Amino acid sequence: MYAEIITIGDEILIGQIVDTNSAFIAKELNKIGISVYQITSVQDDRVHILKALEEAGSRAQIVIITGGLGPTKDDITKHTLCEFFDDELINNELALRHIKELFANYFSTPISEINRQQAMVPSKAIVLHNANGTAPGMWMHKDEVSFVSLPGVPFEMKGLIVNEVIPKIIEKYDRPHIIHRTLVTYGLGESAIAEKIENWENNLAAFIKLAYLPNLGKVRLRLTAKGPDRKVLTDAVEEELTKLPSLIGDFIYGLEDEETLEELVAKLFTAKKMTLATAESCTGGKIAQKITALSGASAYYKGSVVSYSTETKINVLNVPRALIDEHSVVSAEVAKAMAKNVKSLLKTDFAIATTGNAGPTKGDSNAEIGTVYIAIATPNSVFADKFMMGNHRTRIVQKAVNKAFELIQKEILKI
Amino acid sequence: MYAEIITIGDEILIGQIVDTNSAFIAKELNKIGISVYQITSVQDDRVHILKALEEAGSRAQIVIITGGLGPTKDDITKHTLCEFFDDELINNELALRHIKELFANYFSTPISEINRQQAMVPSKAIVLHNANGTAPGMWMHKDEVSFVSLPGVPFEMKGLIVNEVIPKIIEKYDRPHIIHRTLVTYGLGESAIAEKIENWENNLAAFIKLAYLPNLGKVRLRLTAKGPDRKVLTDAVEEELTKLPSLIGDFIYGLEDEETLEELVAKLFTAKKMTLATAESCTGGKIAQKITALSGASAYYKGSVVSYSTETKINVLNVPRALIDEHSVVSAEVAKAMAKNVKSLLKTDFAIATTGNAGPTKGDSNAEIGTVYIAIATPNSVFADKFMMGNHRTRIVQKAVNKAFELIQKEILKI
Numbered sequence: 001m002y003a004e005i006i007t008i009g010d011e012i013l014i015g016q017i018v019d020t021n022s023a024f025i026a027k028e029l030n031k032i033g034i035s036v037y038q039i040t041s042v043q044d045d046r047v048h049i050l051k052a053l054e055e056a057g058s059r060a061q062i063v064i065i066t067g068g069l070g071p072t073k074d075d076i077t078k079h080t081l082c083e084f085f086d087d088e089l090i091n092n093e094l095a096l097r098h099i100k101e102l103f104a105n106y107f108s109t110p111i112s113e114i115n116r117q118q119a120m121v122p123s124k125a126i127v128l129h130n131a132n133g134t135a136p137g138m139w140m141h142k143d144e145v146s147f148v149s150l151p152g153v154p155f156e157m158k159g160l161i162v163n164e165v166i167p168k169i170i171e172k173y174d175r176p177h178i179i180h181r182t183l184v185t186y187g188l189g190e191s192a193i194a195e196k197i198e199n200w201e202n203n204l205a206a207f208i209k210l211a212y213l214p215n216l217g218k219v220r221l222r223l224t225a226k227g228p229d230r231k232v233l234t235d236a237v238e239e240e241l242t243k244l245p246s247l248i249g250d251f252i253y254g255l256e257d258e259e260t261l262e263e264l265v266a267k268l269f270t271a272k273k274m275t276l277a278t279a280e281s282c283t284g285g286k287i288a289q290k291i292t293a294l295s296g297a298s299a300y301y302k303g304s305v306v307s308y309s310t311e312t313k314i315n316v317l318n319v320p321r322a323l324i325d326e327h328s329v330v331s332a333e334v335a336k337a338m339a340k341n342v343k344s345l346l347k348t349d350f351a352i353a354t355t356g357n358a359g360p361t362k363g364d365s366n367a368e369i370g371t372v373y374i375a376i377a378t379p380n381s382v383f384a385d386k387f388m389m390g391n392h393r394t395r396i397v398q399k400a401v402n403k404a405f406e407l408i409q410k411e412i413l414k415i
Numbered sequence: 416m417y418a419e420i421i422t423i424g425d426e427i428l429i430g431q432i433v434d435t436n437s438a439f440i441a442k443e444l445n446k447i448g449i450s451v452y453q454i455t456s457v458q459d460d461r462v463h464i465l466k467a468l469e470e471a472g473s474r475a476q477i478v479i480i481t482g483g484l485g486p487t488k489d490d491i492t493k494h495t496l497c498e499f500f501d502d503e504l505i506n507n508e509l510a511l512r513h514i515k516e517l518f519a520n521y522f523s524t525p526i527s528e529i530n531r532q533q534a535m536v537p538s539k540a541i542v543l544h545n546a547n548g549t550a551p552g553m554w555m556h557k558d559e560v561s562f563v564s565l566p567g568v569p570f571e572m573k574g575l576i577v578n579e580v581i582p583k584i585i586e587k588y589d590r591p592h593i594i595h596r597t598l599v600t601y602g603l604g605e606s607a608i609a610e611k612i613e614n615w616e617n618n619l620a621a622f623i624k625l626a627y628l629p630n631l632g633k634v635r636l637r638l639t640a641k642g643p644d645r646k647v648l649t650d651a652v653e654e655e656l657t658k659l660p661s662l663i664g665d666f667i668y669g670l671e672d673e674e675t676l677e678e679l680v681a682k683l684f685t686a687k688k689m690t691l692a693t694a695e696s697c698t699g700g701k702i703a704q705k706i707t708a709l710s711g712a713s714a715y716y717k718g719s720v721v722s723y724s725t726e727t728k729i730n731v732l733n734v735p736r737a738l739i740d741e742h743s744v745v746s747a748e749v750a751k752a753m754a755k756n757v758k759s760l761l762k763t764d765f766a767i768a769t770t771g772n773a774g775p776t777k778g779d780s781n782a783e784i785g786t787v788y789i790a791i792a793t794p795n796s797v798f799a800d801k802f803m804m805g806n807h808r809t810r811i812v813q814k815a816v817n818k819a820f821e822l823i824q825k826e827i828l829k830i
Contacts (some may be wrong), residue, residue: 153629304700316718
């Protein structure tokens with residue numbers, strides 16, 4: 001049993017927006033055991049949409065369509081759906097009432113004819129309530145295939161998927177189980193890992209698939225198992241996982257199952273009732289942003305001093321000017337001083353500090369582009385490591401952030 | 416003339432990664448006048464890949480394929496390409512030499528048989544040099560259609576697109592011109608704008624398309640014109656744009672052409688030789704991160720105090736405890752004190768401060784979830800505005816960040 005996703009909108013095909021909707025929908029479908037066969041992005045064009053619907057319907061039992069349901073003229077999805085289902089648009093009273101309520105509560109402008117049009121839906125459609133917007137979702141059928149049309153605004157689409165579409169799919173379809181386990185390795189390249197686990201990989205059961213996912217200094221290994229009996233899948237995958245540490249040794253730092261390293265760090269700090277501060281130079285606030293993107297961060301995270309200039313390091317972080325003059329602003333000594341001082345300034349148990357040169361120009365130090373020092377202050381000590389992170393600004397910052405989370409995770413685990 | 420993009424990889428279809436490659440490629444193709452007809456994401460599966468190649472080749476003259484060229488066993492792309500082109504893999508000496516050089520310079524592990532395999536390419540392929548990785552790009556032909564296969568690692572793919580693929584397309588194909596202009600509006604919803612510009616829209620020339628792109632409190636209007644004469648397109652689009660201010664009045668804040676609000680702010684601060692600091696509570700470092708993501712930020716940006724706890728506001732930003740006790744930590748008074756104090760602490764001309772409650776729980780104040788105060792300190796004054804930004808954590812932060820850039824942009828323009 002397969003699903004397919006069709007995203008409608010020229011903005012995706014001109015590269016103006018990245019299609020994040022499909023990844024969200026695919027993940028939610030996977031969780032309930034439904035594989036996505038294909039994702040297709042098509043133009044705001046009647047003929048193109050019709051062809052995509054026809055083709056997806058010939059391959060999959062569920063077709064989820066996003067985009068093209070806004071109130072304005074560039075939207076032709078609804079009329080095309082009518083053509084596809086040989087149907088016509090009728091006014092839906094519930095949808096209209098919802099639009100009126102939204103306007104009464106949240107909009108300063110009066111409800112217009114264009115807004116009223118959004119309550120027009122194909123007569124055969126089951127209307128799905130869009131709690132977060134004016135365009136309703138629609139569920140239709142053709143030859144045993146379900147077609148679900150959703151607005152493209154991510155916030156509205158997500159609400160509809162989680163609250164309306166997934167529960168209906170669970171109710172309507174028998175599904176196999178799919179489980180994924182992802183293992184994160186550091187330090188070894190894709191091919192070096194492949195050689196170490198070659199025999200193991202060749203002996204995997206047919207229902208288990210392995211994928212290598214390399215990205216910025218880490219390679220994730222993803223095991224996917226699919227079948228009717230969840231326990232069989234879980235047991236088989238767990239057994240295979242236990243064999244890996246002896247094959248790739250200490251390159252594994254942990255097991256993930258949807259969990260990110262930031263989430264793991266947040267969990268550890270919260271559980272151990274420890275607190276954290278950061279002092280960021282070359283990472284420019286990205287560590288703070290990643291930490292605070294998770295709700296509950298205030299339980300352990302006290303804040304950051306983003307010291308993007310030498311003066312800020314001196315004036316706010318109290319790094320001695322003499323230390324900077326002696327060692328340069330990009331140095332282990334300055335990183336350690338930043339970590340120690342932000343820890344005492346913000347009265348925390350741990351601190352992370354970064355200083356480096358992300359390029360493209362050399363800035364306040366002569367350090368080679370890509371040089372990054374990361375310091376960790378713990379309750380009893382402080383240390384700094386030096387890293388060379390290439391010569392691409394965005395990647396240097398991203399790698400430094402990943403490395404910082406890796407280092408702090410190792411330290412908090414010792415508590 | 417059309418191009419298509421095929422991305423290969425189960426990781427996209429299970430939603431583990433978002434397909435950012437396609438947006439990048441589409442944007443680069445658009446810049447040189449080539450429209451993308453369809454983007455298709457398919458499984459790591461021989462039959463599926465063959466079908467996607469066949470179909471894309473029937474609709475487009477250029478097909479760009481990413482993914483499935485890594486060194487490990489989950490990659491079947493190269494063998495499938497051989498099947499499609501009725502070809503066989505041969506060793507490419509230049510590609511092998513490049514792999515050896517990369518290993519000599521950057522890797523600690525010895526070169527392996529698996530790595531050597533990456534130098535095997537279809538005999539009819541023109542090899543494209545991948546400066547950033549071991550998997551070469553490949554350019555092949557079938558019945559007048561160009562097929563270009565690239566590795567899926569974004570950094571490697573981007574280098575190949577910019578340095579190899581785009582120059583070759585420019586050399587090989589005559590192309591029409593495409594221009595896009597995007598206009599950003601604030602305050603009005605999609606349908607309210609549509610009503611105001613209905614007549615204007617109906618009178619647009621046939622070669623100009625309009626799209627509405629609503630997102631988080633702003634609606635972008637995108638005009639796209641396509642044709643053989645660039646000057647005709649530019650003149651026509653510019654003329655249409657001049658008519659809009661009188662129709663949607665002061666809701667337009669500026670014109671963008673690829674440019675983001677952060678980039679505009681960076682440009683203004685740099686040109687006016689003014690400096691900026693931030694003090695972020697509810698936005699948690701995201702403003703700093705957005706500012707420092709752009710190279711050259713250190714010319715005007717001195718840093719941020721991410722005061723994620725009340726204590727940090729008191730200890731680092733010197734916000735008087737009495738002020739917090741009297742007005743609550745989420746208040747105009749505290750926002751103004753944060754902005755004023757971070758401006759003097761970091762010795763800048765301007766400062767932005769945010770304090771609010773992004774939820775999901777109420778935290779250190781009783782402010783309703785979604786309440787955000789944004790303060791701006793200018794060389795001569797300080798003010799704070801209150802905003803209600805809904806009840807969804809990620810969106811509250813994103814809206815607050817957008818609003819902060821909007822406010823600071825208005826102030827820096829006054830200098």
